[in-house]
């Protein structure tokens with residue numbers, strides 16, 4: 282019984298630490314940086330422009346993202362890219378977690394530092 286409890290405690294400690302290390306989804310950030318930043322500014326800036334319910338609306342209303350970008354071929358290509366399609370749900374989560382009223386403030390790190398594009 283005791284080794285099991287120790288193993289459980291260890292798992293908990295390790296998972297708590299790994300959660301603390303990952304403050305946001307780096308893969309989602311990189312994909313947004315590649316496909317949206319040229320027009321919308323950095324991923325954290327873009328996330329802050331609208332609130333969580335707006336993000337859900339734009340991502341969950343079928344064809345909405347394509348509709349607002351209909352005159353922007355570059356944006357349509359981004360939306361159709363395999364990377365965006367594959368990470369779509371993770372990107373939505375990233376935007377919601379960093380949205381207008383989320384209170385999330387990101388510091389400077391290896392992926393992102395202030396206004397770099």
Ligand code: HEC
Nearest residue numbers: 316317319320321330331339349350353355356359360365
């Ligand atoms: C070529 C430039 C361009 C690219 C690339 C682009 N967008 Fe946009 N996007 C725009 C413009 C311009 C608007 C404003 C349209 C309007 O208000 O009529 C817009 C509006 C939006 C909106 C509506 C809310 C708002 O802020 O006005 C969302 C959501 C959005 N874009 C998401 C994305 C995402 C996600 C990507 C990356 C996959 C992306 N865009 C890539 C130009 C772009």
